Amino acid sequence: xxxxxxxxxxxxxxxxxIGLNTxxxxxxxxxxxxxxxxxPQQGFWQNAEATNQSYSENxxxxxxxxxxxxxxxxxxVPHIYAENDLDAYYVQxxxxxxxxxxxxxxxxxxxxxxxxxxxGEERLPIDRFFRRIGMVYGAEQTMExxxxxxxxKATVDAYADxxxxxxxxxxxxxxxxxxxxxxxxxxxxxPVKTYLFLMFMSYDLTARGATTDLKMTNTKNYLGxxxxxxxFPNIQDSLDPxxxxxxxxxxxxxxxxxxxxxxxxYLNKTNNSSExxxxxxxxKNNGSNNWAVAGSKTxxxxxxxxxxxxxxxxxxxLWYEVQINTPTHNTYGASFPGSxxxxxxxxxxxxxxxxxxxxxxxxxxxxxxxxxxxxxYWYNGEWKKATHRIETIKxxxxxxxxxxxxxxxxxxxxxxxxxxxASTEGKYLAIKWTANTAGNGLQTFYQLNLAKNxxxxxNAIDTWTCPGQNFVFASKSGDIAIKxxxxxxxxxxxxxxxxxxxxxSSYDWQGIIPNNENPMIVxxxxxxxxxxxxMPTDSTYPYYLGAATNFPLFRGIIIxxxxxxxxxxxxxxxxxxxxxxxxxxxxxxxxVLLKYIDEKLLNVNEQxxxxxxxxxxxxxxxxxxxxxxxxxxxxxxxxxxxxxxxxKAKQPxxxxxxxxxxxxxxxxxxxxxxxxxxxxxxxxxxxxxxLLAVKKAAAHLQQLEKADKLNWADVKDTxxxxxxxxxxxxxxxxxIGGGKNCINATTDIHGPSWRMIxxxxxxxxxxxxxPGGQNGNPGSRFYDNFIDSWAAxxxxxxxxxxxxxxxxxxxxxWHITFING
Amino acid sequence: MKIxxxxxxxxFLAFAIGxxxxxxxxxxxxxxxxxxxxxxxxxxxxxxxGFIGVLILWVLIAVIKDTANEHILSTKVAHxxxxxxxxxxxxxxxxxxxxxxxxxxATAGCNLRKTS
Numbered sequence: 001x002x003x004x005x006x007x008x009x010x011x012x013x014x015x016x017x018i019g020l021n022t023x024x025x026x027x028x029x030x031x032x033x034x035x036x037x038x039x040p041q042q043g044f045w046q047n048a049e050a051t052n053q054s055y056s057e058n059x060x061x062x063x064x065x066x067x068x069x070x071x072x073x074x075x076x077v078p079h080i081y082a083e084n085d086l087d088a089y090y091v092q093x094x095x096x097x098x099x100x101x102x103x104x105x106x107x108x109x110x111x112x113x114x115x116x117x118x119x120g121e122e123r124l125p126i127d128r129f130f131r132r133i134g135m136v137y138g139a140e141q142t143m144e145x146x147x148x149x150x151x152x153k154a155t156v157d158a159y160a161d162x163x164x165x166x167x168x169x170x171x172x173x174x175x176x177x178x179x180x181x182x183x184x185x186x187x188x189x190x191p192v193k194t195y196l197f198l199m200f201m202s203y204d205l206t207a208r209g210a211t212t213d214l215k216m217t218n219t220k221n222y223l224g225x226x227x228x229x230x231x232f233p234n235i236q237d238s239l240d241p242x243x244x245x246x247x248x249x250x251x252x253x254x255x256x257x258x259x260x261x262x263x264x265x266y267l268n269k270t271n272n273s274s275e276x277x278x279x280x281x282x283x284k285n286n287g288s289n290n291w292a293v294a295g296s297k298t299x300x301x302x303x304x305x306x307x308x309x310x311x312x313x314x315x316x317x318l319w320y321e322v323q324i325n326t327p328t329h330n331t332y333g334a335s336f337p338g339s340x341x342x343x344x345x346x347x348x349x350x351x352x353x354x355x356x357x358x359x360x361x362x363x364x365x366x367x368x369x370x371x372x373x374x375x376x377y378w379y380n381g382e383w384k385k386a387t388h389r390i391e392t393i394k395x396x397x398x399x400x401x402x403x404x405x406x407x408x409x410x411x412x413x414x415x416x417x418x419x420x421x422a423s424t425e426g427k428y429l430a431i432k433w434t435a436n437t438a439g440n441g442l443q444t445f446y447q448l449n450l451a452k453n454x455x456x457x458x459n460a461i462d463t464w465t466c467p468g469q470n471f472v473f474a475s476k477s478g479d480i481a482i483k484x485x486x487x488x489x490x491x492x493x494x495x496x497x498x499x500x501x502x503x504x505s506s507y508d509w510q511g512i513i514p515n516n517e518n519p520m521i522v523x524x525x526x527x528x529x530x531x532x533x534x535m536p537t538d539s540t541y542p543y544y545l546g547a548a549t550n551f552p553l554f555r556g557i558i559i560x561x562x563x564x565x566x567x568x569x570x571x572x573x574x575x576x577x578x579x580x581x582x583x584x585x586x587x588x589x590x591x592v593l594l595k596y597i598d599e600k601l602l603n604v605n606e607q608x609x610x611x612x613x614x615x616x617x618x619x620x621x622x623x624x625x626x627x628x629x630x631x632x633x634x635x636x637x638x639x640x641x642x643x644x645x646x647x648k649a650k651q652p653x654x655x656x657x658x659x660x661x662x663x664x665x666x667x668x669x670x671x672x673x674x675x676x677x678x679x680x681x682x683x684x685x686x687x688x689x690x691l692l693a694v695k696k697a698a699a700h701l702q703q704l705e706k707a708d709k710l711n712w713a714d715v716k717d718t719x720x721x722x723x724x725x726x727x728x729x730x731x732x733x734x735x736i737g738g739g740k741n742c743i744n745a746t747t748d749i750h751g752p753s754w755r756m757i758x759x760x761x762x763x764x765x766x767x768x769x770x771p772g773g774q775n776g777n778p779g780s781r782f783y784d785n786f787i788d789s790w791a792a793x794x795x796x797x798x799x800x801x802x803x804x805x806x807x808x809x810x811x812x813x814w815h816i817t818f819i820n821g
Numbered sequence: 822m823k824i825x826x827x828x829x830x831x832x833f834l835a836f837a838i839g840x841x842x843x844x845x846x847x848x849x850x851x852x853x854x855x856x857x858x859x860x861x862x863x864x865x866x867x868x869x870x871g872f873i874g875v876l877i878l879w880v881l882i883a884v885i886k887d888t889a890n891e892h893i894l895s896t897k898v899a900h901x902x903x904x905x906x907x908x909x910x911x912x913x914x915x916x917x918x919x920x921x922x923x924x925x926x927a928t929a930g931c932n933l934r935k936t937s
Binding site: 001002006009010012013016017019021024032035036038039040041042044045046047048049050051052169172173181428676726727728729778779780781783 | 836839840841843845846847850864870872878879882886887889890891893894897898900901903914915918919920922925926928929931932933934
């Protein structure tokens with residue numbers, strides 16, 4: 001043996017293997033284990049799915065009672081035919097896992113505060129945030145409650161069994177791409193993960209308040225309550241609510257009592273302030289459109305129901321299409337990977353859809369603890385015991401962190417001395433949120449899947465608590481309806497808009513509004529119902545709805561305006577309407593701008609932009625330059641008006657809504673905030689501000705023009721990001737028009753996440769599309785194959801098939817049989 | 822032609838042990854080592870046989886997978902790593918990495934025996 005060369009070459013081999021088998025630092029994250037990742041028999045090459053891959057197979061699995069047939073169509077949508085409901089949910093779990101395993105598990109890692117476990121210490125603040133807001137606690141509460149319902153327990157369990165049956169079939173080289181990239185392994189699915197996922201939806205749709213309540217408190221303290229009321233008023237002049245104006249509401253059964261000291265300690269003189277920022281602030285535009293038109297307005301004489309929920313645009317998509325056919329029901333629609341049943345869809349008899357209610361169901365209470373042990377807190381004149389909850393956060397490559405969360409009668413103490421920042425120093429803020437008290441989980445959707453008529457619909461949504469939704473409904477029998485349903489707090493005006501004192505019960509919630517007092521209309525005279533996240537009612541509704549700034553205003557106006565005059569409606573008309581890019585906000589704001597612009601004071605270039613703005617058709621279509629110019633001028637006007645007033649704020653504050661500025665300009669030409677407080681010898685008028693705004697916007701527009709990027713779609717630059725925000729796995733620069741105030745509410749990273757149109761004719765005519773693909777594997781041709789059609793406004797006719805039809809349908813390409821064994 | 826036999830055996834055994842995906846990805850280190858012990862050559866030739874054997878194997882499997890996939894995934898990974906989106910470069914680097922590890926293991930195997 002040649003000892004030295006042998007040792008040297010052995011050591012070199014070992015060193016190379018170790019190097020290639022280690023995750024190395026790469027930017028802010030870590031590289032994959034390169035040798036493993038590139039190994040063609042184990043690494044990512046195994047995820048390169050053949051484009052002519054067959055999905056047909058015969059599976060013998062344990063856990064189902066009878067044979068289940070799944071026919072998969074050319075878009076990779078499965079049509080499940082089972083002989084009982086539990087078998088169907090088992091197979092739905094199996095298919096979700098087969099096509100979306102990494103995503104569904106990752107989403108529960110986010111929701112459950114476990115990202116540090118797979119991504120390392122950098123994610124600890126996000127994990128702690130989600131633990132402390134009560135995500136795990138809330139999921140456990142809901143599961144405990146729903147486990148008492150044998151049917152719901154069996155449903156969620158069957159789904160989990162199906163997911164695990166798939167995981168069991170996975171060979172090491174078959175695990176999804178992202179596990180290999182991040183270097184971890186799939187784990188068993190458990191029912192609590194379904195509830196964790198639903199908690200995440202509640203967070204996304206109702207927890208903006210966890211950030212805005214702090215910011216609003218700061219803003220109120222910074223400006224004083226009077227100025228605050230002007231900038232964040234609770235009246236929207238142009239509101240067109242969900243429930244038509246002049247509807248008479250019954251007398252309220254609850255009359256919340258306003259605390260006596262509200263002026264001194266709540267609205268004016270509180271010193272509560274905080275700049276704690278949520279790591280993932282739910283998007284303000286998390287909204288949606290839905291509407292249903294009665295048969296009297298359609299060409300066929302049958303109702304049409306439409307829904308497009310606006311959410312973050314992600315790959316793999318939040319949605320997964322599925323048809324579930326059992327002896328009890330035959331349902332099609334968009335499902336959540338991570339949860340059984342269809343969430344938005346239709347069955348043989350009815351169709352339903354949802355938009356976010358955006359009501360305020362999350363509040364902070366300022367708790368006074370005896371000492372930093374957080375054992376006792378002052379409440380109603382005595383020291384009360386707090387309970388302590390400990391959650392273990394695992395951290396990749398580091399020891400575990402034991403997170404101690406004190407729990408008061410309001411809820412978990414979100415901010416304390418261990419979780420704080422400069423401005424929450426010394427403050428204990430407990431969070432009270434309808435989501436982390438026990439909800440009804442999936443029960444509502446489960447029942448909607450089976451609903452046959454309007455009574456079933458009402459019973460199904462009656463138990464729904466959080467996140468509050470506008471449930472739209474239409475049936476083959478001709479009924480249409482909409483109801484805003486959820487557990488909504490009976491509030492006194494401004495209750496919960498700011499941090500509230502937590503030392504006594506007078507600021508606590510005094511009751512939940514009874515279901516029969518939630519806003520609802522059935523078969524209204526105007527023959528349509530609609531919602532677009534606007535305030536559900538006018539000010540005659542007897543309960544405080546929460547700060548008006550929570551509610552987008554303009555989409556509701558244009559939807560109702562269009563539906564009011566439409567007749568002889570077809571599904572095609574509805575498709576065009578969902579893709580409509582008309583900006584009703586610009587329609588109201590442009591005349592105000594033009595009124596105050598003195599063109600003599602503009603240079604040639606600025607005049608040219610103003611002239612394009614004048615000629616603009618108010619549509620935010622892909623190639624419209626007027627849309628770019630309008631938005632640039634409005635944004636810089638908002639800066640001109642408010643920047644000086646806010647620049648000295650030391651804490652994060654809320655910026656006034658565009659609707660508020662517009663409303664002020666429409667009401668009054670003398671606007672107090674127009675004056676630039678930094679110029680001592682001059683009082684600026686709104687004319688001065690608009691002139692400056694045009695000049696500043698023009699400078700910016702000129703740069704865009706030089707880069708040949710003045711077209712609206714180029715400026716907006718819509719993208720569909722991979723959940724890990726890796727550009728190579730995302731779809732960038734998607735060419736699509738629209739914007740936040742258009743019915744087609746597509747912004748840069750947000751928009752219609754599932755567009756659905758259901759025409760309730762005898763044989764249902766349904767269309768749908770979402771910006772993604774059925775297969776979550778980035779190596780599949782079905783990963784993002786819907787995106788271009790989605791952007792172009794093309795819809796797929798949804799195949800709603802009987803089993804006999806599915807067996808021989810030309811668009812059915814594959815067949816999986818599940819046999820018990 | 823000892824080297825041809827060695828290349829073929831290295832590739833074949835690396836493939837065979839690679840079918841046991843429960844084992845680590847670098848398990849072919851042992852087979853390449855054994856081949857170099859069994860078929861004794863000069864160190865440089867042993868290295869080349871080890872290197873080429875696994876390089877060809879890895880490139881071959883990658884190309885087969887990639888062609889069937891119409892470069893969908895390889896193009897994404899070649900942007901991710903980053904290799905400018907070139908799937909050919911990615912395939913080459915894949916082969917190079919497998920080959921280097923195997924070549925070094927073969928060199929160690931060769932050095933286990935006295936020079937002939």
